[in-house]
Amino acid sequence: MKQTVTKNGIGAWTERKYDVEKAAGTLAFTDDLRFGPELLHARAVRSTVAHGEILSIDFSEALKVKGVVKVVTGKDFVHRFGLYLMDRTPMAIGKVRYMGEPVALVIAESEEAAEEGMLKVTAKYRELPPIFDPVKAATDNSVLVHPELETYDHVDFITPFPGTNIGNWFRIRRGDVDKAFSEAEYIVEEAVNCPQIAHGFLEPHCCICREDPATGDLTIWSTAQSAFALRDIVSKGLKYPLSKIRVIAPPIGGGFGGKAGMTVEALCLAGAMNPDVRGRPVKLYIPREEVLLTSWVRQAYVAKIKLGIDKDGKIIAIRNTFYFDTGISAEYGANPVRSAGYSSTGCYYIPNVWTDSYAVYTNKPFGGAYRGFGLPELMGAMEVVIDIAARKVGMDPIEFRLKNILKPGLPTCTGMPMNNHALDTIVGKVVDRIRLNEKEPATRKGWVRGKGFALALKAPAMPADAASSAIVKILGDGTVEVLAATMDMGQGAYTAYSQMVSEELGIPIEKIRCPYPDTQSHPYDWQTVASRSCWSMGMAVKRAASDARQKLLALYAEYWQVEPESITIEHGIVKCRKKGKAEPIDEHIQSGFPMPDGNYKGGPVIGTGSFVPPDVIYPDAETGQSPKSVVHFTVGAVGIDVEVDPATGAVEVNKVSAGYDVGKAISPVNVKGQIEGGTVQGISAGLMEGMYYDEHGKLLTPDFTDYKIATALDVPPDLDAFWEETPEELSPYGNRGVGEHSMISPAPAMDNALFDALGIRIHSYPLGRERVYKAIQAKKKGETDLWEYPYALEQSYKNAIKEWK
Amino acid sequence: MKRDVHFILNGKPVTFSVEPRTTLLRALREYGVTSVKRGCEEGECGTCTVVIDDLAQKSCMVLALEAEGKSVLTVEGLVGPKGELHPIQQAFVDEGAIQCGFCTPGMIMSAYAFLRKTPDPTEEEIRVALAGNLCRCTGYIPIFRAVHKAAAVMRELGHIPGRAR
The missing domain is CATH 3.10.20.30 (Beta-grasp domain)
Incomplete structure (x- = not known):
């Protein structure tokens, strides 16, 4: 018998936690915290060359600026940091590797003085030849971004190659691809490229650090997605005890991966831990124009995919070569490379697989986590190549996809059996809803219309031992505090956890609170990334809430002298119908119950729960095979209906339909929010986003004027977001990850729709107006493909492809 | 100085x-x-x-x-003396128009100025009015819903609630 009753449990549409404070403007973000007149402000001095030896840094003039307290340089703070590969220093030491790299930090009494001081620091460099093209960097070792690569520590599942620019090389070797290609009826060999893109969260990075001068204890307040991972990275980088580092993570204004791991905190610590500064809090606020240089970017990529297809349209072999441009650091970027690699047959079953996925160092800002984590890159290429292949084979693209689809139970490219899913149902719905099979006339005069489709898939990409834990405290007024160190950065984690706790405890959601993470009060959670939280932390929260319920029931059972099974908790009221009891939870729950035997029993009721995925095994380094490489895959599909103005190249989206198999929607308002928001972010990325550099490596798009993201005017008039619920076996409520997935496939669906509209294939993202216009002009000259790769002189697609064989 | x-x-x-x-x-x-x-x-x-x-x-x-x-x-000035949210704020909460909340105050203020001048807006007018306020989380769709809803509530009330200023 279910012993709890609530209106706001699993699957309920509820008000979101913290929305009232957000609407009222009273929720304090990191930049809103106040530290009084002791607070110092830091500002980075940044490199003006992309690659060079530092000859001198002169900050004597900066020290003369009123209010400047101290200037520190890389030599004053020699520590290496990194989540997976320790290749990053907070400031350049001896050598700069990208334009914008911090070379010094000015610390002053005010932000204005720090800025003025920053402008007075001069650095001299002996320039070295830079490398910007990831394909060249991967294949030509004449310029090495990290000659010291062999000295860097790294986790076992990352494979850097010292003496090259390869920060990680992930491989899959299964079956005999050469034999399969020789037997194939059709060979399709295509390539797709995409520049780096930016997260575009609206809250810039901000961090305040303070070292206790007496104890050496460090406190870090930061715009961090993952308080514990940040603590861990700082601890390892500084060789400082974990227990002496406290991370407080106030609400953050969007993350999308850009505030995962460690971002700017070590730079701030370089100021706060300086002997002349120690004891005073130091604040490092990153102005918008520096955010794109300081944060992770989504790695640029060049993906080459070769398919061998038999006469029935079955894909029998695939050979993938992915070059990810990870910039000057692969400390985090090594892992999306791996994530794309171990998902590299996409949503299809292909028996023979050869995949090489490389993280390539270049002299650019660094690649890292970004919503989708390797999968928008993989699918951005894969779903375009599949569309091309279907046409070559002479099959309908949907029929071709369904023929090769990765059905439940079939092995993924790493050999693990695919989990249950309803992808065929989703495909059917998307096809119907955008009337994919109907050619419709354009609604705008003189425009042309096209429709495109793409599948999506993603697993949480995390270490095998990414653990979570939670504490559920029932307080003396019948309310509940849930300590779960997930960062609710808008995705709605705290609403979902409150619904879980409400389900397990029968206490209304209004009485449940989730404070923001603080490593001093919260139990451990690895990171808020990978669409893992509702699943992994969900397991811990459910366990903690059940634990609290068992304890509560046992106490009431003894108090009332009844069986625990006869007790229910209904909307916060504890009841025993048999005995006619009904009492709201009160102070007894914290102070103990006076039992019939005259003794007090109980004391504060606290439930605990821990979880680690029990059975994930890292893929074999040589073959990429593993009985269970990831915890589960979430699948989905996107259909897009677009119109193009042939006179200008302008693209307007009429309708999008996007559906995902979420297993179970814990919090439907948030699932809908994730699908709607991610779809628009995906359209934005596909249509307009790219980071561009001049020939010296200077970023040309450091602000929202030049780096365009979707505004209210760019949103499709009709966006159909839906989901299916095929339960996941090992899961709190059958739910799977869904946060990132909606970002993955709008771009390739758009590319396929543009082909349908224009009859020419565009191989380069983004699909901006200028590029679409060029494609229209190229089509008029009889071209079939448009290829624009910023670093190659060869701009003919056919020649470019040949060059790589 | x-x-x-x-x-x-x-x-x-x-x-x-x-x-x-x-x-x-x-x-x-x-x-x-x-x-x-x-x-x-x-x-x-x-x-x-x-x-x-x-x-x-x-x-x-x-x-x-x-x-x-x-x-x-x-x-902050839209919140009533007893802590009650303004209809625009309430509509943002009700419609899931808030995710991270960082754009929310500015977005609500743009909507407030807009609805005072345009009490019965079309979808297109809302989009144009909010085009200067970026939101990276929601995809704007629930924000449009919230502004529509707030407009309807405010028309029904027949005046702009909250303190006169």
């Missing part, structure tokens, strides 16, 4: 002492009105939008001294 500027902030007269170069954004935040967010300080993102004499303005593009004699309204 610092100079005094006098204006009405959320219905109350205030005097700030500011450097001539200080923006209204920084002056408000320094004073403690932190709903006014700094997202870019370049006039691009809209997170610092306030309403100055009925006009939605990016406070990073206004010098504090320019507020002399004017009325400045921030999202």
